[in-house]
Amino acid sequence: MLHYPSHDDSAAKRIASYMSFAASTTAFTAALAGCDVCLVYCTPATVAIPAVVLNALAGVPFVLYVQDLWPDSVTASGFVSNPRGNHFMARQLSRYCNGIYRRASAVVGISPAMSDLLRARGVDEHKVATVYNWVDESVFKPAPRSNSDSSRFELMYAGGIGEVQGLENAIEAMNALRDRDDVRLTFVGRGVAEPGLRRRVAELGLEHSVRFCPPRTTADMAGVIASADAQLVSLRGDSFLATTLPSKLQASMACGAPIICAAPGAAAQLVAQAHAGIAVEPDRPSALAGAIAGMAAASKEKRAVMGRNGLAYYNRNLSRSVGAARLADILARACADRRPNILKRTTRESWYG
Template structure:
């Protein structure tokens, strides 16, 4: 199958922007011919990467894959105007030159984050007669309005406009893939036929995230709980600190926080206020290729999100990373993230913001032997291989692309 992969983010961009590269490589391993249409790399700083310059068009080959780059306005900061310009500039580029480049494929896979990338699919289908699969990573307009990116006076008109735009892309798509069961439920409520939507979980870079030999916890040592990732307001990590304080009377718990972000200073202050500075270690960020070994150095991994309806549909990529590394997992989050953590057999879950519930789970985990914790980690790894791996996900995407081709 000859596939045009359309995405605003691509290698060498890092973090969540690295996911498109992993998807492309998995499809190539299945024997498909894939060409990428993308922008110029600027995530997450908003600054164009060294060695690149925004031009009307650029072509390169990355790891054997042809990558076509079209212009965009680079930005990834707190300015609503600059973020809108970033989204709209790429939308215009990819729905004109990008769509013409994508026409050479039998079918297009449109990686929908931001949702404006879906305009390329509309042009491909309605003007150029090419089928496409819409692979939704975050649901619009919900994501835009929930994050507070837009001033209040623009929220209602933006919701109206974006709903109409998104509904048009849903109708035009030959098939739709979403990354969580909650996303599928939401689309069905919005009138998308059930047979048109498939759940395709994201996977991780399996060369990086894989089981590594870790320390075996001794009965007399504290339980080391690790949070690794962005330290922002939406993670709600104050809940984790309060849970450590609440659990301290019953168990010896140490919380290790790996990463950086806007909430870091307030968490350091909260640790001092709760008098748990000796139980919370802020260890700074690590390089991506170090993360498997870093995670193996703790007993249990933590996933934490605030209680928000949007997050009930969210599947943080760190869950897949933790399961791929074969580590036990504590999840304090709503919806699909909590459900998957428990279903995998690797972990425990409590509602977002539930300090007492998380403290109780920490105490429960602290009372398990090293062998019992390792058993949970192995169960999670097995679940990842069966349901969340590159093999499982690319096979599901291949089926979705075939269904889209049938609509041509």
């Protein structure tokens, strides 16, 4: 398998990575010609190419499990800075995505907002379904509180520290609360935005109330989450993020942690619907500062109720058992779309001669 992996900021290298993976996996699709159905974990959207080829040649139906909407996530990335070039790329990617949506037996969004947007873009109503992502429930589960400092409210952000999270707003919110010795923000993780955040903390003189901790192993995360009073879920207010549910949200809910959510659309709606914490508009440090102050002022029992609400909502709607059962049902129904193999070759040996 010839694959050129790249995750840097070069558009050419990223395209080469996407296309080389699609091409190399397509070369081996014959091995799946006898399958009843394929599930495509669709991010990036180019991973659907082998499934489209398999569908065309062997009649195998496929289900798209859409994690990121294209072209939105691509055009918003800034890979193509020229406006005309960006518009051309968006138009071509939209045509490509519409094509695979038509080919798919079902198109599954990870939030109701994403599913609604898929319908608005012309995907057949009967094809669209919603299945939330879940977390590793053997790891992310309620753990005993391990923080002995009961005199200080601690808000934690644990995860990748990237540009898309908009965590500079959290720093500015803490600056608005700089006179509060009883409130602290802790970052646990690493990422490209971390150096800039550290510089801003130093510029504002917030070392007493904002700290940075190294990443912890996945196995440790339940205990790490339990060491704080609440978890921060943050995303920039970009429109393409409005249908996204960051995995940190499910992880926090599965651990029974109260949440402060400064994110657009689906994430904020979920926190409000689950009564799992406080949701505010993204990119508004003053609103976030108010939420932090409000959570700090809440009693321990009130915060515990938020955590229990989030856990109960996760178990009812987002858990592995619920999501897996929904996907299984969607895949079973998709099997009815199986068409005869037009090449009349269903074994690995016959495909490779």
